[in-house]
Amino acid sequence: MAYVSISDAEWQVMxxxxxxxxxxAQEVIGKLEGQSWAPATIKTMLHxxxxxxxxxxxxxxxxxxxxPCVRRSDxxxxxxxxxxxRVYGGESAPLLAHFLRSSKLSSDEIAELRQILDQLENxx
Amino acid sequence: MAYVSISDAEWQVMxxxxxxxxxxAQEVIGKLEGQSWAPATIKTMLHxxxxxxxxxxxxxxxxxxxxPCVRRSDxxxxxxxxxxxRVYGGESAPLLAHFLRSSKLSSDEIAELRQILDQLENxx
DNA sequence: TGTAACTATTTACACGTGTAATCGAAAGCA
DNA sequence: TGCTTTCGATTACACGTGTAAATAGTTACA
Numbered sequence: 314m315a316y317v318s319i320s321d322a323e324w325q326v327m328x329x330x331x332x333x334x335x336x337x338a339q340e341v342i343g344k345l346e347g348q349s350w351a352p353a354t355i356k357t358m359l360h361x362x363x364x365x366x367x368x369x370x371x372x373x374x375x376x377x378x379x380x381p382c383v384r385r386s387d388x389x390x391x392x393x394x395x396x397x398x399r400v401y402g403g404e405s406a407p408l409l410a411h412f413l414r415s416s417k418l419s420s421d422e423i424a425e426l427r428q429i430l431d432q433l434e435n436x437x
Numbered sequence: 438m439a440y441v442s443i444s445d446a447e448w449q450v451m452x453x454x455x456x457x458x459x460x461x462a463q464e465v466i467g468k469l470e471g472q473s474w475a476p477a478t479i480k481t482m483l484h485x486x487x488x489x490x491x492x493x494x495x496x497x498x499x500x501x502x503x504x505p506c507v508r509r510s511d512x513x514x515x516x517x518x519x520x521x522x523r524v525y526g527g528e529s530a531p532l533l534a535h536f537l538r539s540s541k542l543s544s545d546e547i548a549e550l551r552q553i554l555d556q557l558e559n560x561x
Numbered sequence: 562t563g564t565a566a567c568t569a570t571t572t573a574c575a576c577g578t579g580t581a582a583t584c585g586a587a588a589g590c591a
Numbered sequence: 592t593g594c595t596t597t598c599g600a601t602t603a604c605a606c607g608t609g610t611a612a613a614t615a616g617t618t619a620c621a
Contacts, residue, residue, distance in 0.1 A: 461598095462599080481599090
């Protein structure tokens with residue numbers, strides 16, 4: 314419901330926060346080693362995400378701890394829908410075919426997907 | 438190979454051109470009725486796409502006819518990869534599960550997807 | 562209590578994007 | 592040949608984004 318539009322780089326930050334919250338700016342910066350971002354850059358993104366109401370913070374001593382304020386699943390859902398629309402013209406079958414073919418799936422994963430297909434068929 | 442980064446709105450235009458080329462600006466504008474874009478807006482996007490080398494044009498009398506200059510499949514592949522990375526952290530199985538569950542697929546489509554799974558398992 | 566250290570807030574800036582209007586040139590009609 | 596219509600080209604402009612430095616505020620140590 315409460316959807317906010319998250320930019321490319323902001324997803325990186327959100328993913329970190331979703332994975333383990335609450336955490337401080339320092340911790341976020343720590344987990345994003347390797348992204349070659351200046352710490353200031355990450356702070357900026359935290360701020361913007363707060364302004365967008367994607368994150369909330371709480372004072373803890375002299376620092377803030379951040380926690381997500383929108384559910385990952387909602388953002389994923391929204392992003393997926395708009396991606397499907399934009400790139401595949403809303404047709405999910407080709408999208409699925411593409412990702413099935415282009416991913417190397419373990420046989421466990423394949424089994425699981427097949428199960429989902431079974432459910433879909435039986436259900437409707 | 439030759440990848441160009443195509444923006445959200447530009448995808449709309451590219452989709453039209455990929456679907457039926459070559460065509461003139463007027464024709465593109467015609468096919469994009471309903472998007473509530475001013476014709477000037479569409480012209481702008483055609484221009485930018487030419488500058489990006491996503492489209493090429495050719496004079497034909499006093500007007501241009503446009504044609505794609507990058508393959509749709511390449512752009513789809515690239516966009517899909519980066520979406521997978523950004524939103525699903527590179528994990529295709531959850532992505533597939535999501536789209537399977539959230540799409541209403543016909544039983545034909547389901548059958549087809551199951552076939553793809555079979556092929557994958559019989560492992561090439 | 563003054564100062565160092567660290568954190569958050571403010572400011573910066575160029576580029577892409579969505580969204581067009583306007584200008585200039587060419588072509589067709591009168 | 593001059594006027595109108597129709598294109599393409601140029602220009603506009605605000606907002607988001609990637610990328611970060613500078614500044615201000617607060618805690619902790621000496």
